[in-house]
Amino acid sequence: MGYAQLVIGPAGSGKSTYCSSLYQHCETVGRTIHMVNLDPAAEHFSYPVSTDIRELLISLDDVMEELGMGPNGGLIYCMELLKLLTDPSENHRHLEDNLDDWLDEQLEGYLDDDYLVFDCPGQIELFTHVPVLRNFVEHLKRKNFNVCAVYLLDSQFVSDVTKYISGCMASLSAMIQLELPHINILSKMDLVSNKKDVEEYLNPEAQVLLSQLNRQMAPKFGKLNKSLAELVDDYSMVNFIPLDLRKESSIQYVLSHIDNCIQYGEDADVKVRDFDPEED
């Protein structure tokens, strides 16, 4: 049995920074995690990468140059290639392996109880309707991994109810597409000066959302607002944990939620030193 976090969320929401802080935190408390880069466009890392998808892929630069694609379409193409590589062209001969074979090969390098953290690209298509990430997850599950989706949303984007709702919808579509245990995180809390503005969205009441939406939007949206507020309420898992990377206790809190989701440490003798939240 292995354990894995799939770190997803919109571009720039703080996924790689979270990965790096998580890695440092685990070093501090004497816990081993392995970092996997799934972003073909990534260039610099502030954590040691133990598995890197760029070894398998042609680089995003090549795709953009050879096929004349832009960065977003190019990246989706890169990720889709992982599945399509049954017939690699002359130029792409090193792409013969498909994703599953590559993943198998990589996973052989890990031990039974290892804990992997996958830093994903930020193209929202990848976890809303392009099947590649879903297939990837299915394969991890077949390999006996307990996987949790960790969805990051930038706290700067929940400053009002309409932005909050659209953030929820994106998270919800990832939840539905991936069908994984799912933790929502509100990232970059250090940038929020008035915590009250954000607090009401951490665990919101449908009624409050509805009245705020109605106040802000034209009357013709009334019916839609009601449905949206109910939807967010029905999926009561659409709530958010705030994350402030300056605070070890905040990282620890988020990590313990995720661990709980994937049942990490329930039966294993987990080597975690006692943690003192006062250290921040």
Ligand SMILES: Nc1nc2c(ncn2[C@@H]2O[C@H](COP(=O)(O)OP(=O)(O)OP(=O)(O)O)[C@@H](O)[C@H]2O)c(=O)[nH]1
């Ligand atoms: N103040 C602050 N800035 C942050 C935090 N997390 C990330 N950032 C900044 O936000 C920007 C994007 O962060 P990344 O970690 O690269 O975001 P990402 O989600 O990996 O981005 P993509 O991989 O491009 O989708 C960078 O400039 C980071 O320095 C945070 O907790 N606080």
Ligand SMILES: [Mg+2]
């Ligand atoms: Mg990143």
